Amino acid sequence: MNIHDLAKELKVSIGTVSRALNGRSGVKDETRERVLKKARQLGYSPNQSGRSLRQGTTGLIGFMIVTNRERAYRGEAFFMSVLDGLQTFLASRGLELVVHLCGSDQDPEVHLRRIVERRLVDGIILSQTQRIDGRISYLNGKKLPFIAFGRSQEPGKYSWLDLDFEGVAEQAIDHLVSLGHHRIAVASAADDINFGHVYVEACRASLAQRGISLPDEYILREALTEAGGYAVGERILALEHRPTAIVLVESTMALGLYHKFHDAGFEAGREISVVGFDNSPTGDFLRPSLSQFRLSHQDLGRWLGENIVSQLESRAKNKRIRQVNKIWPMEMIVGGSTGLPPRNDAINLELLAP
Amino acid sequence: MNIHDLAKELKVSIGTVSRALNGRSGVKDETRERVLKKARQLGYSPNQSGRSLRQGTTGLIGFMIVTNRERAYRGEAFFMSVLDGLQTFLASRGLELVVHLCGSDQDPEVHLRRIVERRLVDGIILSQTQRIDGRISYLNGKKLPFIAFGRSQEPGKYSWLDLDFEGVAEQAIDHLVSLGHHRIAVASAADDINFGHVYVEACRASLAQRGISLPDEYILREALTEAGGYAVGERILALEHRPTAIVLVESTMALGLYHKFHDAGFEAGREISVVGFDNSPTGDFLRPSLSQFRLSHQDLGRWLGENIVSQLESRAKNKRIRQVNKIWPMEMIVGGSTGLPPRNDAINLELLAP
DNA sequence: TTGTAAGCGTTATCAA
DNA sequence: TTGATAACGCTTACAA
Numbered sequence: 001m002n003i004h005d006l007a008k009e010l011k012v013s014i015g016t017v018s019r020a021l022n023g024r025s026g027v028k029d030e031t032r033e034r035v036l037k038k039a040r041q042l043g044y045s046p047n048q049s050g051r052s053l054r055q056g057t058t059g060l061i062g063f064m065i066v067t068n069r070e071r072a073y074r075g076e077a078f079f080m081s082v083l084d085g086l087q088t089f090l091a092s093r094g095l096e097l098v099v100h101l102c103g104s105d106q107d108p109e110v111h112l113r114r115i116v117e118r119r120l121v122d123g124i125i126l127s128q129t130q131r132i133d134g135r136i137s138y139l140n141g142k143k144l145p146f147i148a149f150g151r152s153q154e155p156g157k158y159s160w161l162d163l164d165f166e167g168v169a170e171q172a173i174d175h176l177v178s179l180g181h182h183r184i185a186v187a188s189a190a191d192d193i194n195f196g197h198v199y200v201e202a203c204r205a206s207l208a209q210r211g212i213s214l215p216d217e218y219i220l221r222e223a224l225t226e227a228g229g230y231a232v233g234e235r236i237l238a239l240e241h242r243p244t245a246i247v248l249v250e251s252t253m254a255l256g257l258y259h260k261f262h263d264a265g266f267e268a269g270r271e272i273s274v275v276g277f278d279n280s281p282t283g284d285f286l287r288p289s290l291s292q293f294r295l296s297h298q299d300l301g302r303w304l305g306e307n308i309v310s311q312l313e314s315r316a317k318n319k320r321i322r323q324v325n326k327i328w329p330m331e332m333i334v335g336g337s338t339g340l341p342p343r344n345d346a347i348n349l350e351l352l353a354p
Numbered sequence: 355m356n357i358h359d360l361a362k363e364l365k366v367s368i369g370t371v372s373r374a375l376n377g378r379s380g381v382k383d384e385t386r387e388r389v390l391k392k393a394r395q396l397g398y399s400p401n402q403s404g405r406s407l408r409q410g411t412t413g414l415i416g417f418m419i420v421t422n423r424e425r426a427y428r429g430e431a432f433f434m435s436v437l438d439g440l441q442t443f444l445a446s447r448g449l450e451l452v453v454h455l456c457g458s459d460q461d462p463e464v465h466l467r468r469i470v471e472r473r474l475v476d477g478i479i480l481s482q483t484q485r486i487d488g489r490i491s492y493l494n495g496k497k498l499p500f501i502a503f504g505r506s507q508e509p510g511k512y513s514w515l516d517l518d519f520e521g522v523a524e525q526a527i528d529h530l531v532s533l534g535h536h537r538i539a540v541a542s543a544a545d546d547i548n549f550g551h552v553y554v555e556a557c558r559a560s561l562a563q564r565g566i567s568l569p570d571e572y573i574l575r576e577a578l579t580e581a582g583g584y585a586v587g588e589r590i591l592a593l594e595h596r597p598t599a600i601v602l603v604e605s606t607m608a609l610g611l612y613h614k615f616h617d618a619g620f621e622a623g624r625e626i627s628v629v630g631f632d633n634s635p636t637g638d639f640l641r642p643s644l645s646q647f648r649l650s651h652q653d654l655g656r657w658l659g660e661n662i663v664s665q666l667e668s669r670a671k672n673k674r675i676r677q678v679n680k681i682w683p684m685e686m687i688v689g690g691s692t693g694l695p696p697r698n699d700a701i702n703l704e705l706l707a708p
Numbered sequence: 709t710t711g712t713a714a715g716c717g718t719t720a721t722c723a724a
Numbered sequence: 725t726t727g728a729t730a731a732c733g734c735t736t737a738c739a740a
Binding site: 105259 | 397402412414435437441452456457460469471472473474581583584610616617635639640641
Binding site: 356357358368369372373376378400401402403404405406407408409 | 732733734735736
């Protein structure tokens with residue numbers, strides 16, 4: 001069933017059918033009705049390859065996810081709600097979202113090049129950006145609209161959206177320091193994903209502002225998984241100068257960390273305070289509940305959709321694409337995992353006062 | 355940059371370029387070399403729309419995921435590793451995986467029809483099959499290769515892959531009954547997803563074989579989330595005749611359930627035994643660790659890839675497509691969450707003996 | 709071994 | 725308001 005068959009069935013020309021279906025003007029109302037009805041009846045939809053070839057656009061927006069065996073189970077689940085928000089928005093604009101997975105043994109840049117060169121999509125959103133990310137410099141050289149979900153150190157003007165790691169670090173550190181903590185560790189990503197670096201540096205800056213240093217042994221780089229959290233627990237419990245608090249760049253780690261604490265007879269919020277990251281249900285259902293940050297994944301997805309569509313529209317009108325860089329604010333929700341430091345570790349501010 | 359530009363650059367015809375790039379015979383080795391080199395140099399890849407239009411195939415395999423706000427955070431994470439295995443296999447066969455998300459406010463069948471009618475993919479894998487699932491009967495009427503990941507009650511011959519819910523139920527029930535449990539509850543899905551029904555009935559059958567009935571109040575249908583698990587915990591603790599064990603159709607629920615137990619001063623494996631489902635890291639890192647079932651998501655994905663490719667090949671050779679129905683075996687890993695029932699609840703088999 | 713040209717299904721231009 | 729036709733980029737049958 002193609003446009004010729006449909007036209008023959010209706011005894012009109014393919015041009016008329018095309019105009020009718022695409023809402024072009026210059027078709028008699030009655031004819032348009034007939035065409036639409038018959039198309040519905042016969043289940044006809046235009047072949048996308050034909051359309052794409054003629055129009056030069058596919059109507060598809062790509063979202064690239066790099067699967068990583070280690071993190072595959074939960075880390076990427078973060079994206080599901082983001083994708084839900086994105087897809088819902090795109091659908092409202094007649095666009096279709098397609099998610100491209102990059103297998104754990106493939107090179108993300110090579111994979112991206114294939115997608116772009118074959119013209120599979122009209123625009124693409126990258127995620128899990130690395131500090132040095134060849135995908136970004138590659139796309140900077142193309143005219144394809146794209147957004148990096150996550151900052152990078154790649155030079156050049158391009159649109160990106162990122163979580164407010166600085167704000168999160170500041171709120172977390174402020175909360176902990178005001179409780180009296182001054183030995184605060186940071187658990188971050190083991191690989192070169194950019195936010196891992198950003199978060200550590202943001203914590204360092206927030207600590208420094210309060211006259212507190214972040215020694216190397218308090219920076220714990222592990223997998224962003226339950227197992228990684230467990231490893232973090234082992235490492236901090238083994239330290240001679242144990243921290244009294246730890247901030248995590250990913251809430252999933254909390255489960256492993258709690259487990260290790262449990263084994264050692266510790267409890268989060270008593271011996272060691274813990275701050276998670278984005279609001280995972282896991283954190284809410286831990287005991288004690290995890291102090292973490294409010295974040296609407298759906299809204300994030302919607303923002304991505306609005307922004308990529310605006311790029312598409314600029315391009316269609318041959319206008320210059322406006323680059324947007326957005327830091328997504330997040331707000332702390334204090335749970336039971338943060339409390340006063342153990343007595344002999346607290347700075348008693350009153351005693352220090354003259 | 356299209357095939358004409360490349361041909362002009364090389365001073366050969368487009369036919370030769372195409373033959374060279376596609377590995378067709380009848381091209382001088384030297385010419386082929388030159389073409390391949392130049393194509394690489396200029397970053398040329400054939401436009402997919404052009405190819406698809408000509409060949410009638412897109413080289414894309416779809417995987418449809420229905421996002422559901424309630425489950426979005428973790429339930430769908432199950433798929434990430436499956437997709438990793440699938441994508442890796444497809445890439446080895448020159449095919450590209452595209453994941454189509456169906457937003458929570460969209461009709462999955464309508465969404466599927468649009469994908470199929472526009473010829474976006476050469477084959478598609480459905481997931482989250484419902485008991486009555488219009489998508490399956492729709493695809494049965496088409497010639498597009500597809501696999502349902504999850505059985506359904508839809509009539510007709512079609513390929514499907516499903517987890518061995520019967521085997522899981524049998525092993526779980528056998529384990530619990532041999533520990534002395536005879537009041538066993540089942541937590542399953544609240545919506546019409548088919549595996550929810552399958553699992554309950556499988557448990558009922560395994561219990562019946564041992565002369566144990568499954569009363570309605572022991573069937574707890576809730577969301578497959580932490581919150582759902584918490585709700586399950588509330589409900590069973592409120593029962594007059596409390597079960598001594600519960601089996602869950604999704605391990606994520608365990609976190610909420612443990613939390614509720616903790617609040618009530620209970621511990622899994624002591625007052626109430628708990629059996630989870632697929633081997634989530636969450637289950638491994640709970641305390642006590644969750645008894646659950648071994649499952650390689652990657653292998654599952656690979657199986658899907660092999661099967662859809664075999665369908666594609668049959669179709670290309672105009673051979674009849676062989677329908678395959680596969681039950682994926684799973685093996686129990688006993689953790690600390692299953693133990694003897696509390697004393698006064700156990701059937702002491704020796705005392706019952708004459 | 710290479711070049712030429714038809715045709716895949718669509719949209720858009722132009723003429724009627 | 726409609727119909728005929730070119731063009732999008734590619735692969736392939738056929739001719740050279």
